[in-house]
Amino acid sequence: MTATDGTRPTGIFPAHMIRELFASGAAESARPLDADQIQPASLDLRLGDVAYRVRASFLTGPELTVEEKLQDLRLHTIPLTGGAVLETGCVYIVPLMERLALPGDIAAAANPKSSTGRLDVFTRVIADRGRAFDTVPAGYSGPLYAEISPRTFPVLVRAGSRLSQIRFRRGSARITEGDLAALHRAMPLIDGAGHDFSGGVPVSIDLEGRPHDGLVGFRAKRHTAVIDVDAKNACDVLDFWEPMTTRGSRSLVLDPNEFYILVSREAVCVPPETAAEMVPFDPLVGEFRVHYAGFFDPGFGYDGAGGAGARAVLEVRSHEVPFIVDHGQTVGRLVYEHLAEKPEALYGEGGTSSYQGQALKLSKHFRALD
Ligand SMILES: Nc1ccn([C@H]2C[C@H](O)[C@@H](COP(=O)(O)OP(=O)(O)OP(=O)(O)O)O2)c(=O)n1
Structure with missing residues (x-):
């Protein structure tokens, strides 16, 4: 600031x-x-x-x-x-x-x-x-x-x-590698140890799946009905998505040009006076990439705003060739910036957010699967 x-x-x-x-x-x-x-x-x-x-x-x-x-x-x-x-x-x-x-x-x-x-x-x-x-x-x-x-x-x-x-x-708002490490020591930005913060906080894929059913993600179906972008909880998951499990293999073959929703292995946190953006891990790895990534609000994943344990959702595509992704493979980086002034409200405060504290989560248009 x-x-x-x-x-x-x-x-x-x-x-x-x-x-x-x-x-x-x-x-x-x-x-x-x-x-x-x-x-x-x-x-x-x-x-x-x-x-x-x-x-x-x-x-x-x-x-x-x-x-x-x-x-x-x-x-x-x-x-x-x-x-x-x-x-x-x-x-x-x-x-x-x-x-x-x-x-x-x-x-x-x-x-x-x-x-x-x-x-x-x-x-x-x-x-x-x-x-x-x-x-x-x-x-x-x-x-x-x-x-x-x-x-x-x-x-x-x-x-x-x-x-x-x-x-x-x-002006410039980007938090540099050194300051990111200091921020992380004060309030962990991500689970785990030994991270390399050059270019942002690395985010990897979870392919272990949910403990109770092994669900790792969803593959989009083709030739579906229309989705109303303004209607929350209106669609049935199975009409639009195929749930996927890896059955213990901890890897997944991405079919070319199919669209997948996966989730980060790590919980992530955006401290109150910062904002983050997820960017593809390396634009030179053209075979597969997180496709949309996006903005992460101040307070996303922050315990004080009810977000502890929140994972990042990964929208992933493979291009040209089938591509195997492994559990823990880095797919994106969170780039942090500081806010110009202290925010009045954080993501999730007031209880109207769709994704605070989320695990693997499709968009708000779908009714919960379980
Ligand atoms: N690839 C991404 C991008 C964002 N997010 C999380 C971090 C954001 O703070 C949160 C909400 O993002 P948006 O404000 O873009 O989402 P919506 O406006 O669609 O949802 P809401 O209704 O909660 O505002 O989703 C995520 O988990 N994975």
Whole structure:
């Protein structure tokens, strides 16, 4: 939280600073915010009134706006006010309700919400004149769009559905390797000993399974019914997923292009004045990777917020070839950043979170299996 100019602290914005962005006009929305839209250190973004089916994914590059690109690429316009199904294998662009007019020292980064990643709905945020997905440069002024491509299940969405989230950051917020080790000594960030914290906190796969039934994860079924992204506890697990056990082998063969939900071997913790993001372990290991990873809220897995023992959910895919993963194989790293100010609330406080203290857990759309 060192201030760059003596007054404005660097770091990720907690909820009250995100509210200040709206109060000052640095963020605005076409509709009043939903009561729970501002999370402990991120803002959920809402789909607007239409979706455009496009031929292919794109970035605008430095010269063009998304609207200008859409003139060429738009195939069909789909109203979302009454709800619409987004089909697998298609790419859609949806203008979001929120837009930004950021000061020159505040940048933003987006990610799919955990629930979106767990459904294998590939979602990225794009901004005008953008050179990278999910990246909003400091000082950006303009609209935001979601690019959405359901990979496994068709999904029912509507205006106001929340598939993406965005974090705001002033300056550099990354906690360095040395500081991470010190933080870990004060409050363990992960189970176990002897971790190498270069590049973040390593997270590995659990293939031992649950003690009572050996369940290690789920493989997505194909050609399923539609999932309503706004309906919690509405779907039956077995209609959409095949439960998997390793029957004592502690390894698993990932079939190419299938989608798996697995869980971390370690419990993880995000201390109250930090936020984390899981990134693929090594982008050069192209055969398999955690596919969405995502943001971890302040307080996730923290005992003081009811999270002790929380595991990370791993959305895993193998590309090109079948690939064997072993129990304890590292698949991701948690990169920690400090918050700009002390947060008012932590993930899981108030009891409305879907994943605090979780073990192996599908998205909130599915009824518990046992
Ligand atoms: N690969 C991931 C990504 C995230 N999380 C955890 C850490 C997050 O703090 C928590 C909630 O993430 P989101 O806010 O993205 O999830 P949702 O908004 O979908 O859920 P909620 O309804 O709880 O806000 O899920 C996880 O276990 N595994």
